[in-house]
Amino acid sequence: MDKPPVAFWFQALSAKIFGVHGWSVILPQALAGIGSVFLLYLLIKPRFGKWAARIASLVLAITPIAVAVTRTNNVDAILVFFLLLGTFFLFKAVNRGRFGWLLLAFVMVGIGFNVKMLQAYMVLPAFILFYLIASKISWKKKALQLGIALVLMLGVSVSWAVVVDSTNADSRPYIGSSQTNSVLELAFGYNGVERLLGQETGMGTSGSGGAPGSSSGSDSEGMQAPPSGGQSNGNSSGGTPPSRAPSGNGQSGTSGQPPSGGQQGGPPSRAGGGPNSSDSANSGAPGGNGGSKMQKNNGGMFGTGEKGPLRLFQTALGDQISWFLPLALFGILGIFFNYRDKKKKWFHLSETQKEMVFWAAWLIPVAGFFSVAGFFHHYYLIMLAPAIAALSGAGFVALLQLFHREKNWKTALLPAAITATGVLQAFYVGQYSLTLGMTLGVLAVIGSGLLFLSRMKSQKSTTGLATISLILLLVAPTYWSLTPLIYGGNSSLPETGPQLATSSGGGFADASVDTELIDYLKKNNSGETYLFGTTDSTTAGPYIISTKKAVLALGGFNGTDPALTVKKLKQMIKSGELKYFYLPNNSKAADSSVIKWIKKNGTEIDTSEYKTDTDATSSASQTGNSPQNGNGLKGTNGTGNGTLYLLK
Numbered sequence: 001m002d003k004p005p006v007a008f009w010f011q012a013l014s015a016k017i018f019g020v021h022g023w024s025v026i027l028p029q030a031l032a033g034i035g036s037v038f039l040l041y042l043l044i045k046p047r048f049g050k051w052a053a054r055i056a057s058l059v060l061a062i063t064p065i066a067v068a069v070t071r072t073n074n075v076d077a078i079l080v081f082f083l084l085l086g087t088f089f090l091f092k093a094v095n096r097g098r099f100g101w102l103l104l105a106f107v108m109v110g111i112g113f114n115v116k117m118l119q120a121y122m123v124l125p126a127f128i129l130f131y132l133i134a135s136k137i138s139w140k141k142k143a144l145q146l147g148i149a150l151v152l153m154l155g156v157s158v159s160w161a162v163v164v165d166s167t168n169a170d171s172r173p174y175i176g177s178s179q180t181n182s183v184l185e186l187a188f189g190y191n192g193v194e195r196l197l198g199q200e201t202g203m204g205t206s207g208s209g210g211a212p213g214s215s216s217g218s219d220s221e222g223m224q225a226p227p228s229g230g231q232s233n234g235n236s237s238g239g240t241p242p243s244r245a246p247s248g249n250g251q252s253g254t255s256g257q258p259p260s261g262g263q264q265g266g267p268p269s270r271a272g273g274g275p276n277s278s279d280s281a282n283s284g285a286p287g288g289n290g291g292s293k294m295q296k297n298n299g300g301m302f303g304t305g306e307k308g309p310l311r312l313f314q315t316a317l318g319d320q321i322s323w324f325l326p327l328a329l330f331g332i333l334g335i336f337f338n339y340r341d342k343k344k345k346w347f348h349l350s351e352t353q354k355e356m357v358f359w360a361a362w363l364i365p366v367a368g369f370f371s372v373a374g375f376f377h378h379y380y381l382i383m384l385a386p387a388i389a390a391l392s393g394a395g396f397v398a399l400l401q402l403f404h405r406e407k408n409w410k411t412a413l414l415p416a417a418i419t420a421t422g423v424l425q426a427f428y429v430g431q432y433s434l435t436l437g438m439t440l441g442v443l444a445v446i447g448s449g450l451l452f453l454s455r456m457k458s459q460k461s462t463t464g465l466a467t468i469s470l471i472l473l474l475v476a477p478t479y480w481s482l483t484p485l486i487y488g489g490n491s492s493l494p495e496t497g498p499q500l501a502t503s504s505g506g507g508f509a510d511a512s513v514d515t516e517l518i519d520y521l522k523k524n525n526s527g528e529t530y531l532f533g534t535t536d537s538t539t540a541g542p543y544i545i546s547t548k549k550a551v552l553a554l555g556g557f558n559g560t561d562p563a564l565t566v567k568k569l570k571q572m573i574k575s576g577e578l579k580y581f582y583l584p585n586n587s588k589a590a591d592s593s594v595i596k597w598i599k600k601n602g603t604e605i606d607t608s609e610y611k612t613d614t615d616a617t618s619s620a621s622q623t624g625n626s627p628q629n630g631n632g633l634k635g636t637n638g639t640g641n642g643t644l645y646l647l648k
Helices: 006-018 022-048 050-061 064-070 076-096 099-134 139-166 183-197 315-338 351-372 378-405 409-430 434-454 459-487 515-524 537-547 566-574 593-601
Strands: 580-584 603-605 642-646
Touching: 006 022, 006 076, 006 099, 022 050, 022 064, 022 076, 022 351, 022 378, 050 064, 050 378, 050 459, 064 076, 064 315, 064 378, 064 459, 076 099, 076 378, 099 139, 099 183, 099 351, 099 378, 139 183, 315 351, 315 378, 315 409, 315 459, 351 378, 378 409, 378 459, 409 434, 409 459, 434 459, 515 537, 566 593, 580 593
Parallel strands: none
Antiparallel strands: 580 642, 603 642
16 A cells, blocks of 8 residues: 555445445545535535535536546545545634634644645645634734644644554555655655656556556556456557547557656657557556546646646646636635725735635645646546635625626626636537537627626526526536546546546456466465465456455555565465466566566466467456457467466
8 A cells, every 4th residue: 555544444444334345445435525515515605605605516516527536446535525624623713713623623634644645735725824814813822823733733644654664564564655665755755745746766567468467557546447358448459539629649658668758657658649549558547548538638647738837727637627717716806806895905804705715725736736746647636626616606606796786897707707617618528529619618608798788687687697607617517527427437547528438447346357367376276375476466456356365466556666575585485375476577576686586486387287278368257358458468368468487
């Protein structure tokens, strides 16, 4: 594991209660998503009213990436829930003047750290700034209370890490994706500054070419795409994607080879390519395109677009999160002007304006991170969803009130917000259907024009037109959010969009295994602890699920963790824990001392000993049907995938 345990405790508890099923592991994230929508309603209603709260909650509920994430075992939905719960306590601390609520708010951030480490700290600027401007106590007392709260938060944050790092290394599992077997190194290195800088410590091809049914390496974030054959996202041989305007990101590449830039699991080569080019190394998702956008010239690591101030508006990220971003930005202006006390100076903020500042202080730093960061996946964008939703809901109501009341330039803010939001949505839809995109854009412009004309009639007609315009703006993101339900999604690297129609796929549960290999290993097992060993958990995972037996992944998720020494391996062989080892082709772990020892001292087993027909394509149990999968495997029978060794 390369994440803290809190979210997995909920998953384990659910599995304990209901049994180990796909739905029981996903249930906590689904409940967290529902809870987040409810919490946002409770947060918005007191200051902005029930309609603002309803709109905000609805926007959050249909934010595409939020829906996609909550339908997987990725932990981001639980993180967002804890951060919103912390926000709930923070607002109570300000409104009731109770120090205990402040402490509880920062404890929630600390718990969030134990869900996904430094990602939880993205909201700290908002928490600190809001308490400074909204609390009605002296500045000295504010500073003291915030200092105590931050110390408590840090204590909660590192509590589990300190306990683990203080435990003797021989008495605990190796800390995945670290190079020194340290949680603190993992938190502030691989899961910390490396996310911003785009570095990947110890990355390599985990199961490239994999064991029969394995896949190539991604990053250790959120399990990789299915190993070979297992619904290789429906496009393992480069099938034709849905019709859309751009091309040029053909996603060409060979699984198991580091894509351009030398980062394993990074973006595929952008040279050449087109609608029908191979997707085998796309977005770090092995065995096909991993549910990623198949043709967009996404750029950036994992297809996250080019760095810059407009990154969140690019198609690489925008159609996952930014549908209402223009409305949210205009909403900041609307809330500021609508709730301003004209009898006081402009910098004197009302209580309602202060809550707007909180949501803006959540939105802007997080948006800034995603605009420049080099190493993240699309589903991290759920961190933006609460702020965008809050500012959209509260902002829309504020803009409408300004439109009704003012007789100056401020009346243009609502039509401008509707036009900008509609045009951006039209741009995203136009990537798939130019006709639908143009229609949406024209309707947004017409709606804005009719709003201006309606001011000459009645407030009721204005409200009606504004409501219709909002409903139109809800249509496209609602459809996008439903695409994982309609077409099936990638449970490892969740995304949304019409491209899922030909690129759906799941995680380990959908993956194929080589039944003849399993039969051979079971037949020749003489009581060993592990059915076999391999380099990484992506290779091992499908076999664990299929056989319910232990499979050793000595290099962790990616196969590059220095978790096992030659001495320890010899002890395991001698004590009868391990008898067979499968080495995937092109594995970066091949250069490790352990693998070198296995290759030198193990006995290579010819494939013919466990394969009845080495050219057959039907020997593996699979859910996919492509004869040539995205890992370059011939069929799914394991031929040419790697080497099985007998260890003595």
